[in-house]
Amino acid sequence: MALPNRVKIIDVGPRDGLQNEKQPVPAAIKVELVHRLQAAGLKDIEVTSFVSPKWVPQMGDNAEVMAGIQRQSGVRYSVLTPNMKGFEAAVLSKPDEIVVFGAASEAFSQKNINCSIAESIERFRPVVQAAVAQGIAVRGAISCAVGCPYEGEIAPERVELVARLMADIGVQHVGVADTIGVGTPSKVQRALEVTLKHYDIDHVSGHYHDTYGMALANTLASLEMGIWNYDTSVAGLGGCPYAKGATGNVATEDVVYMLHGMGIETGIDLDKLIDAGKFISDFLERKPHSRAANALLTKRAG
C-alpha cells in the first residue's frame, strides 16, 4: 500500500452535521463546538450555510455564529452558499472558503431543484466568479456520487460530468460525496477515478457517510489511491435524511483513530476531539455516533 503520510480533515459537523439533526442548537453552542474543534487541531471547519431560513431553519443564525467565532490563524472557515443572495450575505461574515453543491443524479437534481445537472452547476457560475474575484476559495461538493435515493446506482459518467462542469466554472477543489452511504470500496474508487480526470489529487476530497457502515473501508480505498483530503463530522453529527433514524456522516473520531493507527498524521489531538464530540452529543442528549469515541469514552470511565 502506498499511502499518504498525512491527511487533512475538514470537519463538516457544525454545518452538514447539525443541519441534519432534528434538535435546534443555539448559536452559542455552535460557536463553542467550533472553538473546541479548533482547539483539537482541526484546521478546516465547515461552519454554517447561507441559505434561506425558510428552507433550513437550523442555519438561520449563520451570521451570528460566524461573528461569534474567535478565529485562529491557520484555520479555514467555510460556509455553504447556494446562490448569489446567499453569497452576498456570506461575504459580510468573511468566510475563507465557500462551498457549492451539485448532484451527480439527474433525478435528484430535477426532484430537488427542478433543473438538470448541467443547469444546476451553471447557476453557480456567478457565485464562483464573485468569490474568486474577492480572493475567497471555492470548494464544490459532488453529492450522490455513488448512489441516489431516487435513481439508485449512479454511473461514473455522471460524476465525471459534474467534475468537468465544476472545473469549467472555476471551482478549485471538489469533494466526492457518497451522500446516502451506499457506496462500497470499488464503487467509490470508480467515482474518484473519473473525478481525477478533471482535478489534481491535491484537490479532491472524499466525503463518506456511514449509513451502511462502509465509510472507513471507503476511506481506506481512497487513501490507497493517494486521496489525502476528507470531510468528516465530529460525533458523526448529521442523520441520513433518506433513512430516518440511520446514521449519516462518518465520525471524525473514527477516521482519526484509523489514520493514527496507520501512522498517518492529521495534526489532530484525538482526546480533545472526543471531548468536542462529547460536548455536542451531551447537548443533543445522545451518544456520539462514533464507535471509536464510545469505546474510548467507555475505557476512560474504567
Place this chain on the structure above:
Amino acid sequence: MALPNRVKIIDVGPRDGLQNEKQPVPAAIKVELVHRLQAAGLKDIEVTSFVSPKWVPQMGDNAEVMAGIQRQSGVRYSVLTPNMKGFEAAVLSKPDEIVVFGAASEAFSQKNINCSIAESIERFRPVVQAAVAQGIAVRGAISCAVGCPYEGEIAPERVELVARLMADIGVQHVGVADTIGVGTPSKVQRALEVTLKHYDIDHVSGHYHDTYGMALANTLASLEMGIWNYDTSVAGLGGCPYAKGATGNVATEDVVYMLHGMGIETGIDLDKLIDAGKFISDFLERKPHSRAANALLTKRAG
C-alpha cells in the same frame, strides 16, 4: 486491487456472539437462529462451546442445541473445545469441526489461564490429535493478534509464534482475531503476513471486532492480501468483555453488504440474513449492531 471472487463466511454469532451477551438465551432460540442462518445460505456456523458451565453458563445447553439442529448437507457445524474433557463431550454431538484458542499475548495467557503462550498451545495437542484421528476438522483462533487489554500493542512475532505452534500440533486452519477491535489496516496486515509464513492463504481467516469501527476497513485490507475466509457475527452479536457497553464482533450483515457491493460472491441472501439478525435482536430487545441491517430495515419500513 486484486481481490478474491468469492468469500466464505463463518457465522460465529450463536457461540462467540451469544457467549458475550448478558441476557441468557434459551436453547430453542439458539436452534432457531442456526436454522435461520443456514436458510440464509451460511455454510459454516460456530454453534456452541463445550466448556464448563461454571465458567460459561450461557453455553451450558451445548448438547441440547447441537441435538436440536436439523442439519443441512453442505453446512459445517463447529464447536469450541478448550480441553479433552470438552472434546469428549463435544464428540457425542458430532461436530464437523472443533475450535481451539491461543492468545498472542503472554500477559493475557498468564492472566487468563495461568501459563505461557507455548504451554497454552501445547495443552491442545491431545485434543487436536484426537480430533484428527476421528476425522474432525480443527480450526485454531489466534486471539489478541493485534492488541491485548493488558499488554497493549502486540508484536507480529507473538502472532507468528502462535501460528507456528498451532501448525506444529496439527491445527489445519487459523483465524487471526483482533479480539478487542483496536487494529487498523496496516497492523492487521502485518499480523496476517506472519501467519501466512505457516499457513496457506486458503487456511487463514480474518476475525475482526468493530469496537472502534475498524472491522470493515480491516476486512478490505485483508481482501487485498487475498484472504477469503472471515468470521463474522449476525447482528453483531457479542459485546466486548474489555469495554462494557461497546460493540464487539463485526456484523455479518455489514460484511456481506460490502462484499456484494464489490461484486464478491458469498452465497448468502442478505435479506434473509437481516431477518435472522432481526429475529435474535428482537429476542434480546435491542437493534442489530449492524449499520447495514439498520439502514435496510429502516428502508423496508418506508
